[in-house]
Amino acid sequence: MNKYNPPRMNPSSLRSRFATRFLRTLSKINAQKPTSSSSPTEIFRRYRRIKAAADKSMAYSVRSRRTWSRAMLWKLRTRPCGRRSVKTSTIIKSREARKTRHEKQNKNTTTTTTTTTGEDGVVFGVEADELRELVPGGEAMDLYNLLDETAHYIKCLTTQVQVMKKIADFYSP
Amino acid sequence: MDKGEKDKYELENRNENSINYQAPVMSSDWQFGGANLTSAGMSLVPSGNSLAIGSSCASASVADSFASNLWEHPSNSQNLGFCGINVQNGASSSNAMGIGKSTLTSLRSSVDGPFDMGWNAASSMLKGGFFLPSTTGILPQSLSQFPADSGFIERAARFSSFNGGNFSDMVSPFGMPESMGLYTGGMGLIRGPEDMFAANGMKSVSGVESQKSKLNVTEATRDACLQVENRAKKSPGNDRRSGCLLRANEEAKQGISGNESDEAKFSGQDEPSSLDGAGGEPSAKGLSSKKRKRTLQDAEIDQAKGGQPPTEAEKDGAEDQQKGDQKQTTSVNKTTGKQVSPASHPPKEEYIHVRARRGQATNSHSLAERVRREKISERMKFLQDIVPGCSKVTGKAVMLDEIINYVQSLQRQVEFLSMKLATVNPRMDFNIEGLLAKDIIQSRAGPSSTPGFSPDLSVGYPSLHPSQPGLFQAALPVTGSNTDVIRRSLSSQFTSVTGGLKESNQLSNPWEDELHNVVQMNYGTTAPSDGLNVNGPRPSGNT
Numbered sequence: 001m002n003k004y005n006p007p008r009m010n011p012s013s014l015r016s017r018f019a020t021r022f023l024r025t026l027s028k029i030n031a032q033k034p035t036s037s038s039s040p041t042e043i044f045r046r047y048r049r050i051k052a053a054a055d056k057s058m059a060y061s062v063r064s065r066r067t068w069s070r071a072m073l074w075k076l077r078t079r080p081c082g083r084r085s086v087k088t089s090t091i092i093k094s095r096e097a098r099k100t101r102h103e104k105q106n107k108n109t110t111t112t113t114t115t116t117t118g119e120d121g122v123v124f125g126v127e128a129d130e131l132r133e134l135v136p137g138g139e140a141m142d143l144y145n146l147l148d149e150t151a152h153y154i155k156c157l158t159t160q161v162q163v164m165k166k167i168a169d170f171y172s173p
Numbered sequence: 174m175d176k177g178e179k180d181k182y183e184l185e186n187r188n189e190n191s192i193n194y195q196a197p198v199m200s201s202d203w204q205f206g207g208a209n210l211t212s213a214g215m216s217l218v219p220s221g222n223s224l225a226i227g228s229s230c231a232s233a234s235v236a237d238s239f240a241s242n243l244w245e246h247p248s249n250s251q252n253l254g255f256c257g258i259n260v261q262n263g264a265s266s267s268n269a270m271g272i273g274k275s276t277l278t279s280l281r282s283s284v285d286g287p288f289d290m291g292w293n294a295a296s297s298m299l300k301g302g303f304f305l306p307s308t309t310g311i312l313p314q315s316l317s318q319f320p321a322d323s324g325f326i327e328r329a330a331r332f333s334s335f336n337g338g339n340f341s342d343m344v345s346p347f348g349m350p351e352s353m354g355l356y357t358g359g360m361g362l363i364r365g366p367e368d369m370f371a372a373n374g375m376k377s378v379s380g381v382e383s384q385k386s387k388l389n390v391t392e393a394t395r396d397a398c399l400q401v402e403n404r405a406k407k408s409p410g411n412d413r414r415s416g417c418l419l420r421a422n423e424e425a426k427q428g429i430s431g432n433e434s435d436e437a438k439f440s441g442q443d444e445p446s447s448l449d450g451a452g453g454e455p456s457a458k459g460l461s462s463k464k465r466k467r468t469l470q471d472a473e474i475d476q477a478k479g480g481q482p483p484t485e486a487e488k489d490g491a492e493d494q495q496k497g498d499q500k501q502t503t504s505v506n507k508t509t510g511k512q513v514s515p516a517s518h519p520p521k522e523e524y525i526h527v528r529a530r531r532g533q534a535t536n537s538h539s540l541a542e543r544v545r546r547e548k549i550s551e552r553m554k555f556l557q558d559i560v561p562g563c564s565k566v567t568g569k570a571v572m573l574d575e576i577i578n579y580v581q582s583l584q585r586q587v588e589f590l591s592m593k594l595a596t597v598n599p600r601m602d603f604n605i606e607g608l609l610a611k612d613i614i615q616s617r618a619g620p621s622s623t624p625g626f627s628p629d630l631s632v633g634y635p636s637l638h639p640s641q642p643g644l645f646q647a648a649l650p651v652t653g654s655n656t657d658v659i660r661r662s663l664s665s666q667f668t669s670v671t672g673g674l675k676e677s678n679q680l681s682n683p684w685e686d687e688l689h690n691v692v693q694m695n696y697g698t699t700a701p702s703d704g705l706n707v708n709g710p711r712p713s714g715n716t
Contacts, residue, residue, distance in 0.1 A: 026594065043592075043595050043596055044595075046595035047591055047592040047594075047595035047596075049595075050591040050592075050594050050595050051587065051588060051591035051592075054587060054590075054591055055587075127570060127573035127574055127577060128573070130573075130577050131573065131576065131577055131580070134577060134580045134581060134584070135580065143549055144545065144548050144549050144552060147549065147552035147553065147556060148552060150556065150576060150580065151552070151555055151556050151559055153580065154556075154559055154560065154576075154579065154580060154583065155559065157580070157583035157584065157586075157587065158583060160583075160587055161583060161586045161587055161590065164587065164590035164591065164594065165590060167594060168590055168593045168594055168597060171594065171597040
């Protein structure tokens with residue numbers, strides 16, 4: 001083949017969606033920040049903002065199709081504007097916490113049931129909790145859905161890492 | 174009558190094959206058992222025909238095997254293998270059928286009690302771990318190692334004689350995901366089979382031996398079918414399911430017992446349900462309903478046949494039912510096996526049916542559990558493919574740990590990269606567009622643009638090339654208006670960044686060409702910009 005035709009990625013693929021969004025936000029952040037951002041605090045702040053932008057871009061690229069994206073968006077939404085909507089967010093949080101607790105209980109019962117009936121249940125007990133902590137929104141999910149979400153989350157994380165790596169490489173000669 | 178022949182075979186094979194199998198199978202099986210957790214089915218293959226058979230059966234219960242070490246137990250595989258053999262013999266792809274048959278015979282003859290436990294027993298049978306070790310000595314004639322699985326032994330014997338070469342076919346396709354997919358279709362039907370099972374359970378509870386045996390058989394068939402299904406996966410799964418049902422019908426016709434039909438029904442149901450979880454598939458449902466009627470008829474026949482065995486089965490079944498646990502089942506099976514084995518030789522086949530019986534109340538639970546476990550194992554396999562370096566990992570716990578580590582590392586990588594971007598960014602403001610273009614180009618350019626770039630070009634051009642295409646196109650529409658800006662910024666950027674490297678211009682040219690091409694493509698969709706006259710929005714041009 002004389003001309004290597006790289007497989008065209010789907011223009012609306014996760015990677016492209018995330019890349020465009022993230023680049024946009026990144027440029028915004030870069031435009032906002034003053035040139036004098038050498039102070040560590042400033043850098044740290046930018047880092048936080050960039051990280052949030054990355055997460056948000058990724059979550060938006062996934063929309064609300066996934067539980068983890070929804071949870072992440074919700075988390076990002078409530079975190080920055082915590083001052084104003086603290087009350088609402090607290091209320092929502094408490095409500096969600098209650099729901100999550102309830103779901104967790106259900107889940108726990110399910111897990112216990114699983115444990116009693118199957119060996120895997122026991123095995124998954126500890127690690128599943130760890131996984132739940134890692135995957136946003138994974139607290140209220142049974143094992144099967146959790147694994148599903150984890151798979152998609154991993155895929156999105158790898159995309160994120162790749163795009164950000166490319167950007168970083170571009171920036172740093 | 175086929176049945177008569179089968180009985181003969183069983184008797185002969187039982188004595189001969191069982192013994193033969195014992196020696197080679199046991200050792201090899203146990204070895205295999207310990208070998209793989211995940212590839213339970215696979216491990217069975219190498220052992221030999223019997224194992225192959227078992228593996229075929231094991232495939233059906235891959236999910237189970239994965240979940241538990243039962244599959245690893247050679248006995249289980251054998252049993253499964255037997256089931257597979259039966260299936261082959263039946264000249265149908267319905268593994269379930271074979272299993273059902275074998276289960277019917279073995280169950281009836283040997284383990285009435287344990288099977289009454291219901292699915293637990295059946296699953297434990299398949300799982301093998303429970304059955305084999307616990308139910309040793311039940312069948313002195315047949316493999317002593319497969320006490321509870323007397324039926325299995327018989328089946329194995331039969332299988333050994335039949336020994337179809339279809340096992341390779343059965344074994345080879347491990348299309349678990351596909352089969353799972355098939356089963357997912359039947360998710361909705363899970364309810365149906367469960368209801369059926371419940372109904373069967375009711376029957377057994379009512380004290381109808383034949384019913385119990387039917388349930389046991391059904392369960393066994395289900396397990397067998399499930400396992401077989403798992404192994405077989407894919408489209409054959411559907412066929413198998415229907416095949417199981419068909420076989421059940423055939424067997425019922427043959428007069429083996431109503432249990433078989435039940436088994437067939439259940440197996441058909443189980444297969445999908447096991448994969449989907451719990452239930453049964455829509456097709457299985459419909460079939461099962463038909464078979465139900467037949468089962469009833471068969472039940473009557475069974476009743477007539479199994480005068481003694483049912484009693485024993487009942488006794489055992491009662492015990493099993495009380496326990497109602499898979500693990501317990503094995504112990505129960507042991508007891509029942511002992512009780513049953515000496516009693517019935519000729520009616521061994523009937524006992525096999527009984528074997529599948531047990532587990533009425535727990536049917537839905539175990540079924541749902543099995544389906545759940547299969548789903549989870551399927552997910553785990555999928556994750557295994559995604560997470561690098563997990564192919565060798567065996568066991569869910571270790572896999573989960575690996576997954577957790579991987580997710581953590583990815584998250585940390587994102588953090589690190591964002592921090593890096595935070596420190597690096599300040600250098601170039603207007604590089605964003607360039608970055609955008611670069612990313613775009615990265616994704617799209619590939620090697621086509623590489624030749625134009627000399628390695629001396631810093632700015633990391635080479636790093637852009639491996640990128641995938643598509644981003645370019647994707648980004649273009651988004652930044653349609655900025656395309657020109659990007660191009661300009663690109664060229665200017667390159668010039669400035671590279672410190673006036675002459676190559677940069679040259680480099681940017683091919684990029685611009687590409688950009689131009691892409692832009693042309695996208696300009697049709699996006700509002701055609703004024704081309705190179707767009708000077709306005711520069712860095713802040715992005716939305």
